Amino acid sequence: MNLAMLKPGEKGTITKMGALGPLKRRLMDMGLLVGEEVQVEKIAPLGDPIEVTIKNYQLSLRKREAEGIAVEVVK
Amino acid sequence: MSVDVAELNSETSSGLGLGAAKRSVTVAVAGNPNSGKSTLINALAGTRLHVGNWPGVTVEKKEALFSFDGKEVKLVDLPGTYSLSPYTQEEIIARDYLVHERPDVIINVVDATNLERNLYLTVQLMELGIPMVMALNIYDEAEQKGYRIDVKAMEQMLGMTIIPTVATKKVGLQDLLDAALEAAADPARRPKELRYGEDLEAAAAAVEKAVIGAHHGLVERYPKRWLAFKITEGDERVLSEVNLGGIDAIVKHATAHLAEVHESDMETLMADARYAQAAGLTREVLRKPESKKKELTEKIDRIVLNRFLGIPIFLAAMWLMFKLTFDVSTPFVDWIDAMTAGPFKRWMEVLLGFVGASDWMVSLATDGVIAGVGFVLVFVPVIFAMMFFITFLEGSGYMARAAFVMDRAMHAMGLHGKSFIPMLLGFGCNVPAVYATRTLENQRDKALTALLIPLMSCGARLPVYVVFIGVFFSAYAGTVLWSLYVMGIALAVLMGIIFKRTLFKGDAPMFIMELPPYRMPSFRSLMIHTWEKGKHFLIKAGTYILAVSILVWFLLNLPWGVEQRKDSYLGRMGQVIAPVLEPLGFGTWEAASSLVSGLIAKEIVVGTMGEIYVPKAEEEKKNIPTFAEDAKEVGTSFIGAIRDSAVNVVSGIGISSITAQESLNEQEERSPLREVIKDQFTPLSAYAFITFVLLYMPCVVVAIAMKQEFGTWKWFGIAFAYQMVLAWVVAFGIYQGGRLLGLS
Ligand SMILES: Nc1nc2c(ncn2[C@@H]2O[C@H](COP(=O)(O)OP(=O)(O)O)[C@@H](O)[C@H]2O)c(=O)[nH]1
Ligand SMILES: [Mg+2]
Numbered sequence: 001m002n003l004a005m006l007k008p009g010e011k012g013t014i015t016k017m018g019a020l021g022p023l024k025r026r027l028m029d030m031g032l033l034v035g036e037e038v039q040v041e042k043i044a045p046l047g048d049p050i051e052v053t054i055k056n057y058q059l060s061l062r063k064r065e066a067e068g069i070a071v072e073v074v075k
Numbered sequence: 076m077s078v079d080v081a082e083l084n085s086e087t088s089s090g091l092g093l094g095a096a097k098r099s100v101t102v103a104v105a106g107n108p109n110s111g112k113s114t115l116i117n118a119l120a121g122t123r124l125h126v127g128n129w130p131g132v133t134v135e136k137k138e139a140l141f142s143f144d145g146k147e148v149k150l151v152d153l154p155g156t157y158s159l160s161p162y163t164q165e166e167i168i169a170r171d172y173l174v175h176e177r178p179d180v181i182i183n184v185v186d187a188t189n190l191e192r193n194l195y196l197t198v199q200l201m202e203l204g205i206p207m208v209m210a211l212n213i214y215d216e217a218e219q220k221g222y223r224i225d226v227k228a229m230e231q232m233l234g235m236t237i238i239p240t241v242a243t244k245k246v247g248l249q250d251l252l253d254a255a256l257e258a259a260a261d262p263a264r265r266p267k268e269l270r271y272g273e274d275l276e277a278a279a280a281a282v283e284k285a286v287i288g289a290h291h292g293l294v295e296r297y298p299k300r301w302l303a304f305k306i307t308e309g310d311e312r313v314l315s316e317v318n319l320g321g322i323d324a325i326v327k328h329a330t331a332h333l334a335e336v337h338e339s340d341m342e343t344l345m346a347d348a349r350y351a352q353a354a355g356l357t358r359e360v361l362r363k364p365e366s367k368k369k370e371l372t373e374k375i376d377r378i379v380l381n382r383f384l385g386i387p388i389f390l391a392a393m394w395l396m397f398k399l400t401f402d403v404s405t406p407f408v409d410w411i412d413a414m415t416a417g418p419f420k421r422w423m424e425v426l427l428g429f430v431g432a433s434d435w436m437v438s439l440a441t442d443g444v445i446a447g448v449g450f451v452l453v454f455v456p457v458i459f460a461m462m463f464f465i466t467f468l469e470g471s472g473y474m475a476r477a478a479f480v481m482d483r484a485m486h487a488m489g490l491h492g493k494s495f496i497p498m499l500l501g502f503g504c505n506v507p508a509v510y511a512t513r514t515l516e517n518q519r520d521k522a523l524t525a526l527l528i529p530l531m532s533c534g535a536r537l538p539v540y541v542v543f544i545g546v547f548f549s550a551y552a553g554t555v556l557w558s559l560y561v562m563g564i565a566l567a568v569l570m571g572i573i574f575k576r577t578l579f580k581g582d583a584p585m586f587i588m589e590l591p592p593y594r595m596p597s598f599r600s601l602m603i604h605t606w607e608k609g610k611h612f613l614i615k616a617g618t619y620i621l622a623v624s625i626l627v628w629f630l631l632n633l634p635w636g637v638e639q640r641k642d643s644y645l646g647r648m649g650q651v652i653a654p655v656l657e658p659l660g661f662g663t664w665e666a667a668s669s670l671v672s673g674l675i676a677k678e679i680v681v682g683t684m685g686e687i688y689v690p691k692a693e694e695e696k697k698n699i700p701t702f703a704e705d706a707k708e709v710g711t712s713f714i715g716a717i718r719d720s721a722v723n724v725v726s727g728i729g730i731s732s733i734t735a736q737e738s739l740n741e742q743e744e745r746s747p748l749r750e751v752i753k754d755q756f757t758p759l760s761a762y763a764f765i766t767f768v769l770l771y772m773p774c775v776v777v778a779i780a781m782k783q784e785f786g787t788w789k790w791f792g793i794a795f796a797y798q799m800v801l802a803w804v805v806a807f808g809i810y811q812g813g814r815l816l817g818l819s
Contacts, residue, residue: 022163023585030192042380045381051380060587061585065585
């Protein structure tokens, strides 16, 4: 399960950061760290990018960027 | 590995504590994007701000010099960043400045409503060991939300003065400056050294001992703790700067155990540790109310980012901005145009007449200089209006939403969601559009957007289309006109895809972007920003444009005493170029010369054609107004311009004056020209010609805008080259293809 697969309203806990190099660093700098809870808020009208809430603020990222973030769905 | 002498000097002088009172105090302002940094700086420095670029890059640099409390203060605005990684241009600029220029104090602007993520940067800034103070900004909103922040406790934990501020209302700013100067006066007062946990500290200590212990010189160039952690972390940039053999082995040795135990790389461990500090601090000092009521931003976004409404709302917002930008400015543009072509020109003639200037001097002064000045001024209202709206969109938080909504479509052609707005502005005028690429953070996105902007058919091309359409295609004028706009867009998509695969090969830049809460930008900050940009344009671009305008005058009027346009340098250039245009159906020196003059602005193509094709005798003699009449006209028409501008805003119907109306007049005025065009062109070659005008090169003002934005002529060079080829190929295809199909 990865972040791009969550539906709006669904929450997940990050279990692994699959990205590499600058992309991974940027995601981590924005607060996407293993163990964090992240909720998908919206999907853009054209289907990409997505909006998530992380560390109490809103972040948008493309699905391709979200695919590398493994999550475990939180009920 | 060179050691900067000046750096060492500044180091020793501060080391010796040479009177901070005497030296000017350098204050660097750092913070996350959207933390209110620009607003705060504008409030602190106001119009004393000087806007430029960081050397060699396209990132904006703002600086201000002023005296405060009897001290000279130099305020430097660092790019807004979330971190100090070695990967983005902004972060590299910020860290290089902090590490190598070592300001006397850092003002860290922190968004009080978003503490944890903002503190992540604070934690990194603290590693530098530079005196710091914190502006706990947007404090009003935090209070409104019922956040309670224990500022005293936070000061204790961080070891710095923290001032709650409301930048939009100028609350706390005096105290902030006071605190900053106080901190700067005492270099020993460093922020606390936050601990990153035993393992990491041990690894960093090992690195420090092995590397820094063996190379004492490093300590003069880098803050020790910062360097130790950067090396431990494996920071590419620092490692290559330091450039020491065997360092990899040392780092590996010091960190192998750690990495193994945690099954992770050092960069991740450091990010975790820093965020752990930020989270811990936040937990200690912030109390939030339990209430779960929906916030305003959330409510607005439900509509603005809605699956069905999102795009229509976006398009409506864009239409409104486009209209406002061009409708507000058009009456002023027309006024400036009319004034420089009329009264000012006549006054100059009279004035020069008094001093007994010869005809050519009068002509140079009026047709060269005054026309050039007018030409510069004409852009000012558009650029002011555009800057105003762009800044508003950014400050309010809508720009990020616009990018969110459009990214999918723009990404298909290798662009970023934010590219849409500059491209759209391009339909009005390519010049403000190029300046608007400023909203894009990534150099690649910026450059690619700027390269494609000239394919958006701007208002200046319309007069050319209109003349030709009027002569040959009046029965289906709309369709032909529409075909040109669509062709421009289609070719932009095509070129975007080609550039993405060639010039900009490699990974597309990331999109990862914050959607900040909606906020009301402060009017003062908007005005300052707009003014700075407009002024910048006037001074920098104005000089170039004026020079080019004078150059063209010489091209038209040299060699001395040319009678025939054909023999002027411009005419001769036309003669040289004409054969190249032969296969496109318009290989005459007249057409070629007109196209050359279009370098100034594409609308000039029509004017030059009028001059070249139509014999002088047909110029009408007008009644020359008196000075008093002129002066009155200047005043009343300016008032008229203000009125028109207001009316345009209120009525908001139809893209008014730049375009259709004016072009129609032009068309009637130039009826002799129409006769000649009918003779010289066929419908097919006419269509090839206007296509060529659509595509063939950016005008000189766009060139200057590109130079200003990118600090190099490179991107203009590329745009010029590809557009020439594209224009030739497409016009060739149209003309020759049409002939094969039996059209004429
Ligand atoms: N309520 C409130 N809004 C603020 C404050 N400071 C800045 N803003 C608003 O926050 C938005 C972003 O500010 P800006 O200066 O552009 O942020 P920057 O990205 O850090 O330069 C603007 O709409 C500002 O008007 C503040 O102290 N209180
Ligand atoms: Mg800003």
